[in-house]
Amino acid sequence: MMSDMTQTSQPPLPVAPGWRIDEHARAAAIAEHDIESLRDDAALRRITDFAAALCEVPVGLVSIVEAERQTFLSRTGLDLTETPREMSFCAYAMREDDIMVIPDATQDPRFADNPLVIDGLGIRFYAGVPLVRDDGIPLGSLCVIDTVPRAGLTALQRQGLKVLAEDVLRRLGDSRSAAASRAAIGDSEGRFRTLADTMPQMVWSTQPDGFHDYYNARWYEFTGVPAGSTDGEGWAGMFHPDDQDRAWAVWQHSLATGEPYQIEYRLRRHDGQYRWTLGRALPIFDDTGAIVRWFGTCTDIHEAKLASEEREVVAQELSHRIKNIFAVISGLIGFSARANPGFATVADDLRARVIALGRAHDFVRPHSAQSRPVADQTSLQGLLAELFEPYQSRTASRITISGDDVAIDDRSATPIALLFHELATNATKYGALYNDDGAILVHSRRVGDRIVIEWRERGGPMVQAPAKTGFGSQLIELSAVRQLAGTVAQRWERSGLEVEITLPESSLSRN
Structure with missing residues (x-):
């Protein structure tokens, strides 16, 4: 969940040309709705949950913009319940004739200095549908937010947000009557089913205990099974026999822990062919943290x-x-x-x-x-163990590796191999590996954004600094300094050679 933040003042919102709604009339219109009774309304929460899932963003909100603040009647992925109006993106969105899309708020002069952008929330992408009553009075916006820039919305996402915004307005309008509220909920669910049936993915939903009670039309079109035949646990029989136990175990783990469900399995199509499918599901929580619903999708990834x-x-x-x-x-x-x-x-x-x-x-x-390999292929310690294996004794470990492990990739593996091969070769010729009593300790540790690797030889013959720099020393310098942008410090102690290699962690792995 995004956290609260310090409130700072923003310049007054400019009035868009041609927008001349009387603020007194707007305040009266908002007062007609029981705002407090609609806070965290279950129907609105389902809308913001689905809006966030549809647009694949962490935050979905129903925002009512009042004279001095904006109030979030429903919020998915956010702890804030309101902000000052001068911080409001929705105050701009509600004035638009269509969806307002901000691909990157840091690049928009209206919002670049907004505290919601530069501080706690870190808003980058924003898309808001105006919530405008039939009498032309804007109330606020149904919006989705992400903390990373995005190119925009797909046509389906735009259509879906508009449908969901209509449901929000219907819910607001019917809030004055309990009977009308029940009708709005039913209509909202109907619209949800209509929207879900237009999606290219197979969409399904379960009760909190995992009982499947809804599939969209695409599921039945793909599988060819009769409606309702895969309710409950019947879905598991649609998987390839070799995948059923694995899929069931992953699903049970998600139900027990609340962790997102994701798995690749082979799903039987209506013609009997098993096709690779990506299954995903996310839990929907209530205000107490209890799961009230699971929403999932199945995507055909066979060709990919x-x-x-x-x-x-x-x-x-x-x-x-x-x-x-x-x-x-x-x-x-x-x-x-x-x-x-x-x-x-x-x-x-x-x-x-x-x-x-x-x-x-x-x-x-x-x-x-x-x-x-047995070791993780992105492991520095795994690579070092592989390199040092020819130098180890059958009866005892001559080179011991300890400390913090860090990620490497194919780009850094070559200079690392040359560097430590050279150290090990020199230790065999002149240092701790020259006799049977010597040993070497290689210890790595993180220091901020850098990795410090210490090479310490003990028990070998006494060594002295070479009179001149040889090819081996040049190779160590080339590997550590020029290729990995690090530093090398060598100390010729009486007890043995000590080398300290400091490398930027970013030079070891692209990630």
């Missing part, structure tokens, strides 16, 4: 699923060929070393670096379920 599987096969084949290229290069280096014995030492170092790059590539490349 097959295309994704084909892309994965191609990616795996490409990665396999790249892996083979590393092996070929390593073989060519070995062949050249045999033909040129004087090149052997350099060739061994070069081949080891190529092998390290190959191990890094193999760790982050696309994998099948059978070939995927």
Whole structure:
């Protein structure tokens, strides 16, 4: 839920050209409605819930704009019950002849400095339908809000919001009579069914305990089953036998926890073909936090699923060929070393670096379920464990990895592999891995938006700083500083080499 915020003054709202509604008449019109009795009205709440779901935004509101404030009769995804009028987007929307859409409020001079934009709520996208009575008096707006910019609304979303706004006006107009209120609720539900039947997705709804009691026309058109035959638990029989237990378990988890329901499964179409479908559902809560309804959709994703599987096969084949290229290069280096014995030492170092790059590539490349590494492929510690595996002893761990794990990707895996392979190789030649008693601790920790990785060698022969910078040191500098935009500090202590590598976390993963 969006939280409350400090109220600050805004410049008076300008009067739109041609808009000349008497504020006294408008105040009298608002007074005709029992505003307090309509706060958190169940019918209005269903409207704002559905408006937010229809437009795929976190917030839906019914706002009545009064002389000095705007009051939210119904609110979905927001804790505020009112704001000063000078902060109101709806005060502008209610003057329009059509839906007012603000793709990015920070770019709109009317709202860029609005506290609802720059402070707590962080409004970016806004769309509001004017709530105007039959006598031409504007009352406020039915609006939807998002905290990220959006391009606008689809034609279906615009149509849906207008239908829902009509229901809001009907609810406001009928609030003076209990009988009229019941009629408005029934009409609202009828309009909801009409709107749901026009949606391309299969729409369904359940009671709080998960009992399915509504499907739209698209469901029956897709499945071909008789109306009502999938009520209750009958829906589960529409899934592929191999998916039924999994889908049921996920649904039961959502019912027990209130967490959103999302799953991919194969749904039987009317011609008997099972097609991949994305199932989603969200709970609707009352003011006490209890679930009063579940609304869900089923979307046919069969072609997209097959295309994704084909892309994965191609990616795996490409990665396999790249892996083979590393092996070929390593073989060519070995062949050249045999033909040129004087090149052997350099060739061994070069081949080891190529092998390290190959191990890094193999760790982050696309994998099948059978070939995927045990460690998370986005794990820094998982990659380091893979790189250090050839240096570990069968009886004890020579290199210990600890601390905070962080996310990496294919872009950062290569310089990381070169950097730590070089450190491990030097430790084998001159440092803690030179004898059987030495050990290395690699510890990573977050410091703000940076990652600090410490390399500490202990138990090896005494080492001293080299007289001149060699290729290995240059390679470490190239990997950490130039490619990962970090820093490297080396300390040649009597107990062993200590290296502190500081990297921006953003350079390790695109996310």
